[in-house]
Amino acid sequence: MSGPSGIPAPGSAPLPVSDRAKVRVLAHQLEGVFLNQLFQAMRQSVPQDGVIAAAPGQEMFTQLFDERIANEAASRMRNGIGEALYRQLAAKLPADGTTEVK
8 A cells, every 4th residue: 555645655565566567667767868858959949038037046947847847748658759669678578577587
């Protein structure tokens, strides 16, 4: 049983996570990094000179906002780069979900 934040409640055993689920999460995280880089490049292409000067901390807030939006978008997309990467990597995993050590 987990608490309201998704963290396992004290005294409860963590749920087992399959290799496929781990690969899917990591593939979507990589897609989030890619999207964040894309957002940063797009933001740099827009001229920043305006009538009002930037507020202190605005750049940091904008970067954190872009990172959050990129991660959310990547976790929700089912036809993006992350899902394509997952399909490629999952094809290499054994069918029973166990990890082979070589």
